Amino acid sequence: MKLRRPRMAPSAYVWLLLAAIYFVIPLYSTLDFSLKENKAGTPCCTLHNYGWVVHNGDFWHTIKISFLLALETIVISLVLFVPTIYWVHLKLPRLRPVIAFMALVPFVVPPIVMVVGLLRTFNGAPGWYYGTPWGFLATAYVILAFPYMFFSLDAGFRAIDVHTLTEASQSLGARWTTTLVRVILPNIRAAALAASFLTLAIVMGEFTIANLAAFHTFPIFLQYVNESQGFPAGALTLLSFAITWAAMLSLLLIGRKRGARGAVVPATR
Amino acid sequence: MADEGRRVGIATQAAPRALRPDLASGRRRLPLAWLATLPFFAYTIAFLFVPAASVMIGAFQDKANHGTFSNIRLLFHHPYIDAYWGSIRISLITAVAGAVLGMFIAYAAIRGGTPRWIRSVLTTFSGVAANFGGIPLAFAWIATLGPLGVVTTWFRNAGWDITYQTPHFQISSERGIELAYMYFQLPLMILVIAPAIDGLKREWREAAANLGAKQWQFWRYVGIPVLMPSFLGAFILLFGNAFAAYATAYSLDNGINIVPILIGDYYTGNVLDNPHIAQALAFGMFVVLAVMMVIYIPLQRRAARWAK
Amino acid sequence: MEDYEAQEIEFWAKLEEEGMSRSSMLRRSVAAAFGLTIVGNAATALGATKAKLASPPTHMTKALFGDLVKNAKKEGHLNTIALPPDWANYGEALHTFPRKYGIGITNDNPDGSSAQENEAIRSLKGDKRAPDVVDVGESFAIAGANEGLYAKYFVLNYKTIPRALKDTRGYWTGDYWGAVSIGYNKTLVPNPPKTFKDLMKPEYRGKVAINGSPLSSNSAVSVVIATALANGGSLGNIQAGIDFWAQMKKIGNYIPVQTTPQTVASGQTPISLDWDYNNKAYVTEFPAANWGFTVPADGVYGGYYAQAVSAYAPHPWAARLWEEFLYSDQGQIIWLKSGAHPARFNDLVARKVIPKAVLASLPPASLYKNVKFASLGQQTAAKNLIAQQWPTKVGG
Numbered sequence: 013m014k015l016r017r018p019r020m021a022p023s024a025y026v027w028l029l030l031a032a033i034y035f036v037i038p039l040y041s042t043l044d045f046s047l048k049e050n051k052a053g054t055p056c057c058t059l060h061n062y063g064w065v066v067h068n069g070d071f072w073h074t075i076k077i078s079f080l081l082a083l084e085t086i087v088i089s090l091v092l093f094v095p096t097i098y099w100v101h102l103k104l105p106r107l108r109p110v111i112a113f114m115a116l117v118p119f120v121v122p123p124i125v126m127v128v129g130l131l132r133t134f135n136g137a138p139g140w141y142y143g144t145p146w147g148f149l150a151t152a153y154v155i156l157a158f159p160y161m162f163f164s165l166d167a168g169f170r171a172i173d174v175h176t177l178t179e180a181s182q183s184l185g186a187r188w189t190t191t192l193v194r195v196i197l198p199n200i201r202a203a204a205l206a207a208s209f210l211t212l213a214i215v216m217g218e219f220t221i222a223n224l225a226a227f228h229t230f231p232i233f234l235q236y237v238n239e240s241q242g243f244p245a246g247a248l249t250l251l252s253f254a255i256t257w258a259a260m261l262s263l264l265l266i267g268r269k270r271g272a273r274g275a276v277v278p279a280t281r
Numbered sequence: 282m283a284d285e286g287r288r289v290g291i292a293t294q295a296a297p298r299a300l301r302p303d304l305a306s307g308r309r310r311l312p313l314a315w316l317a318t319l320p321f322f323a324y325t326i327a328f329l330f331v332p333a334a335s336v337m338i339g340a341f342q343d344k345a346n347h348g349t350f351s352n353i354r355l356l357f358h359h360p361y362i363d364a365y366w367g368s369i370r371i372s373l374i375t376a377v378a379g380a381v382l383g384m385f386i387a388y389a390a391i392r393g394g395t396p397r398w399i400r401s402v403l404t405t406f407s408g409v410a411a412n413f414g415g416i417p418l419a420f421a422w423i424a425t426l427g428p429l430g431v432v433t434t435w436f437r438n439a440g441w442d443i444t445y446q447t448p449h450f451q452i453s454s455e456r457g458i459e460l461a462y463m464y465f466q467l468p469l470m471i472l473v474i475a476p477a478i479d480g481l482k483r484e485w486r487e488a489a490a491n492l493g494a495k496q497w498q499f500w501r502y503v504g505i506p507v508l509m510p511s512f513l514g515a516f517i518l519l520f521g522n523a524f525a526a527y528a529t530a531y532s533l534d535n536g537i538n539i540v541p542i543l544i545g546d547y548y549t550g551n552v553l554d555n556p557h558i559a560q561a562l563a564f565g566m567f568v569v570l571a572v573m574m575v576i577y578i579p580l581q582r583r584a585a586r587w588a589k
Numbered sequence: 590m591e592d593y594e595a596q597e598i599e600f601w602a603k604l605e606e607e608g609m610s611r612s613s614m615l616r617r618s619v620a621a622a623f624g625l626t627i628v629g630n631a632a633t634a635l636g637a638t639k640a641k642l643a644s645p646p647t648h649m650t651k652a653l654f655g656d657l658v659k660n661a662k663k664e665g666h667l668n669t670i671a672l673p674p675d676w677a678n679y680g681e682a683l684h685t686f687p688r689k690y691g692i693g694i695t696n697d698n699p700d701g702s703s704a705q706e707n708e709a710i711r712s713l714k715g716d717k718r719a720p721d722v723v724d725v726g727e728s729f730a731i732a733g734a735n736e737g738l739y740a741k742y743f744v745l746n747y748k749t750i751p752r753a754l755k756d757t758r759g760y761w762t763g764d765y766w767g768a769v770s771i772g773y774n775k776t777l778v779p780n781p782p783k784t785f786k787d788l789m790k791p792e793y794r795g796k797v798a799i800n801g802s803p804l805s806s807n808s809a810v811s812v813v814i815a816t817a818l819a820n821g822g823s824l825g826n827i828q829a830g831i832d833f834w835a836q837m838k839k840i841g842n843y844i845p846v847q848t849t850p851q852t853v854a855s856g857q858t859p860i861s862l863d864w865d866y867n868n869k870a871y872v873t874e875f876p877a878a879n880w881g882f883t884v885p886a887d888g889v890y891g892g893y894y895a896q897a898v899s900a901y902a903p904h905p906w907a908a909r910l911w912e913e914f915l916y917s918d919q920g921q922i923i924w925l926k927s928g929a930h931p932a933r934f935n936d937l938v939a940r941k942v943i944p945k946a947v948l949a950s951l952p953p954a955s956l957y958k959n960v961k962f963a964s965l966g967q968q969t970a971a972k973n974l975i976a977q978q979w980p981t982k983v984g985g
Binding site: 045048049050051236238239240241242243245246 | 673674675699700849850851853854855874875876877878
């Protein structure tokens with residue numbers, strides 16, 4: 013076969029262009045609005061609203077809390093779900109539909125109902141769990157992330173040959189933990205990253221549970237601004253979008269670096 | 282690939298018994314196998330089933346906490362039954378459109394020939410957009426296609442007033458909500474299906490080409506069947522995601538008759554006040570999703586059979 | 590805006606610096622939503638506070654007022670709930686009271702509903718973060734009184750409050766009322782509607798929004814009732830109102846968009862039907878929107894909210910001092926500035942104590958001459974009719 017630099021297929025251009033148009037236009041409309049000022053009859057374009065957001069102490073404070081909370085949720089979720097799904101794919105395939113079904117339950121329980129049930133049940137729990145976002149809220153968010161985690165990781169595990177990889181690794185003398193960490197994990201890296209992105213976005217956007225459990229997270233601040241300010245709300249929306257996107261990119265870079273080192277089975281691409 | 286499998290098999294045969302997972306996973310290991318899933322089940326029972334149970338029980342109680350079926354019976358009357366149809370319609374349409382279009386977009390970004398940075402941008406953007414919802418998303422769409430939106434104004438200046446000239450389009454309508462929902466359905470699909478598309482090894486395409494298969498034949502006999510289980514899983518996820526969505530719909534069209542909005546009205550509004558009806562509505566959502574799963578499982582099993 | 594922003598930051602800063610027990614805060618908020626019973630030494634906690642100070646009086650008199658202030662200051666704190674700073678000018682009240690008496694205020698769940706307020710009282714008995722006072726819709730006030738959630742209290746100026754606006758047993762007192770109004774963006778709506786019937790004109794296509802859905806917002810229900818009155822209906826039969834909005838939806842004038850500060854400021858909801866005091870607040874809040882409002886003459890419908898003191902208030906003296914503050918001339922005028930009619934409005938007018946500037950900023954009194962209020966039974970019937978018909982006739 014003649015070696016030539018692969019060109020992008022024309023259909024790919026079309027699809028990506030359509031996607032870009034669809035996604036960018038609403039953001040542009042918000043941008044257009046955020047550059048307006050709260051004075052009658054002023055012509056376009058002021059950065060006043062962005063200044064308002066950036067100089068707002070609450071903004072930085074709550075973003076930090078939400079971001080750390082998201083990281084914690086991601087870690088707990090991965091530690092909980094990856095081994096389980098791996099195990100299910102390997103040894104207990106009949107359990108898969110059961111877990112898939114369970115993964116739909118978070119959709120059915122409205123967050124309002126979930127937070128009441130949780131608070132009622134864990135009323136007597138110690139302060140370090142019940143009274144801090146790092147305990148109570150993270151726990152609830154892991155549940156919220158569960159459907160997205162499950163279906164992403166499931167798709168990832170499906171794409172690799174779990175049995176072969178495990179057997180190969182074991183026949184080379186690896187323990188289960190080594191197999192999991194150094195063989196399986198690098199191969200589902202894409203799926204795990206996707207699941208992590210979704211979890212990050214969920215935590216940065218979840219309002220109801222945090223509100224009723226009286227924690228001061230970023231979405232609470234966002235909602236308050238949306239309900240009481242006019243113009244800054246648009247600026248805040250775009251800024252939070254940009255910041256969350258930056259967070260994802262950094263996750264991607266972290267994931268990429270580790271992946272390059274750790275893969276035992278060379279990528280087949 | 283079959284070659285590799287055989288080689289590994291031989292290596293396995295020769296290995297000492299302690300390292301033989303195939304022998305080791307005999308009857309004695311089975312209880313241990315289930316044990317490994319214990320943390321997961323313990324967690325979900327504690328933090329998921331307990332609140333879910335309170336809903337299911339509450340659905341069958343009245344305000345005096347006596348058992349009753351009246352809440353459930355109510356669900357079959359207007360406007361509740363209409364709310365379920367509304368929710369199912371919106372969820373099905375956005376799930377199908379999101380799944381199909383999302384797959385094409387993901388494939389376009391991942392396939393050979395497309396620069397790698399496009400994929401990174403797309404996946405990270407999708408991560409953010411997948412959870413971009415509620416008031417901010419609704420406002421973004423109102424600012425775009427609302428009566429005074431940016432795009433509406435473009436069309437109006439070009440001579441087409443889409444707000445009332447046919448063909449006309451209202452962002453505050455079921456179609457408008459579906460259009461807005463795509464903003465998080467498409468990214469969700471892209472994120473979930475991308476690893477599966479990665480699994481479509483290039484060698485398979487080359488092998489198929491070597492055997493004389495055309496583009497569509499590859500897809501029909503290899504590509505689609507391999508992707509189908511993940512596609513179905515993603516579809517279910519999209520359906521559930523749309524089914525449970527609340528804030529975006531309310532901010533775009535607060536009169537739309539869908540179940541999550543009704544639940545909100547009964548649980549915390551200033552007008553209606555009957556948490557048990559809200560719980561019954563949630564129970565109904567559970568039933569709908571259960572039905573989806575019942576359809577999904579055999580479909581998925583058939584699809585997975587091929588992928589083995 | 591700076592004020593409210595500062596207040597919000599102050600609120601959260603207080604949380605941090607008090608190192609407030611998250612447990613209590615959690616329990617309070619949950620209860621605020623749903624009514625849980627709280628485990629814990631409710632009775633003893635309540636007993637402990639009460640042991641320090643004697644029970645406050647039920648009827649306030651000038652002689653007892655000094656004691657009220659003294660004991661309230663000893664308590665040193667007040668818990669309020671669900672008071673948005675830009676609703677009826679509560680921002681100013683929440684700002685002035687602490688500076689006047691040195692009693693700090695914690696305002697929980699600013700966007701909460703009346704239902705949540707009553708729930709908070711129910712479930713937080715004995716918790717020191719429970720609300721001391723509530724400001725709820727009329728039907729919730731009556732329900733709460735019957736349930737025993739409130740304490741009897743007659744403010745100093747009780748006699749100057751019209752009979753129709755208070756509970757004669759003393760459990761709740763009407764605080765302010767407003768009438769349904771039509772707010773509009775003068776730039777985008779150069780020829781503003783003057784009556785409800787006007788709204789059907791083709792020039793308002795795609796421009797008319799209600800603040801909320803009648804299935805969850807009390808002010809939206811009131812809008813439907815007002816339009817019923819304007820279209821031949823009555824307080825007892827609001828079918829005409831539902832049909833009006835069904836028609837408005839059909840011809841495309843009504844856009845079921847949730848009115849938010851963003852949509853008002855950006856002009857995406859150029860006409861918004863809401864209480865007059867809310868529309869009035871937009872006038873100064875969003876100069877860019879060039880907002881104006883009017884109370885249509887063909888359907889003047891009023892609704893009032895009510896103050897009540899919690900029967901389980903953790904700060905009973907401070908709670909009553911807050912009520913005295915709200916019903917004093919100063920407090921009443923604070924409400925009046927927002928455009929809401931305080932309960933003692935007629936008394937204030939008769940004694941000529943309203944500053945000229947405030948009077949000038951209000952809509953003309955003639956607009957309110959024919960205001961109608963619905964009874965509880967009429968309101969319930971209206972809500973039930975809406976719940977049955979709105980989703981299919983107007984929704985979607």
